[in-house]
Amino acid sequence: MKYFIETYCYLRNGKIFCNGEELFASKSSDFLPFIKEAYYHFNTAYPRFFKMDSLSKLAFLSSELVLKDQKTKQIDLVFCNSAASLQIDRKHASTIEESNYEYANPSVFVYTLPNICLGEISIRNSFLTENAFFIQKAFDPSKIHPYTESLLSRAESDKVLCGWVEIDGDNYESLLYLVSKEGIILHTPNEIKQIYEHAARRTEV
Incomplete structure (x- = not known):
């Protein structure tokens, strides 16, 4: 059976493209601003x-933009990146060092697994579906393609949200x-x- 890409969104260097069109450009390319x-x-209106x-x-x-107007709750999640949760892992390590190894900050520790971002998306959308987070050296869609289609072959799955979500400091990139x-x-x-290469070229600094 053939499957299709219904919609996609790419974020990098202060810009957001969805389905090939620029939706937003920030004055700053730094991640937090x-x-x-x-937001x-x-x-967005989601204090969490x-x-x-x-x-x-x-x-x-990224998921908010891709999942906009979706009515089904049977959406599986398949993400990947190369750094896992390295950025928050560093922060977790520093909080332990600063406290002389006495305790870890719970609000930091809870995010020291990359698949926690899948949980946040599932909570937001009330998903009770399959999810997986893979680690690879660079984005290679051929690695997650078979798994994605195997999920769609099941009666329980209507759609699968897939992609690459990577961040390390102000170097960030997302294609969902x-x-x-x-x-x-x-x-x-x-x-x-x-899709990935074309979007990346359009967001080069």
Whole structure:
């Protein structure tokens, strides 16, 4: 059976592109001012956002744009990156050192797994579905393509939200795309790679 990319969104260097069109450009390419400005620009209204670590903020805002107007709750999640939760891991280590190894900050420790961002998206959308987070050296859609299609072959899955969500300091990048049984762009590794490369070129500094 053939599956399709229904919609996609790419974030990098202070810019947001969805389905090939620029939706937002911040005055700053630095991550924290950019993501905060984008949050308000899209009228997100989700206070829990401000408690999240940077990886979760990036994944969450990207998912908000891709999942807009979706009615089904049967959406699985398949994400990947290369750094895992390295940024918050460093912060976690520093809080322990600063406290002379007496305790870890619970609000930091809770985000020391990359798949926590999937939990944040699931909570927001009331998803009770399959999810997985893979680590790879660089974005390679051929690695998650078979797993995505195997999920869609099940009766329990209507769609799968897939993609790459990476952050380390002010170096950040997100490509999320929704795969379903209807659409225009065929769900193949080559099509995904073309979307990714084209969006990356448009957000170069």
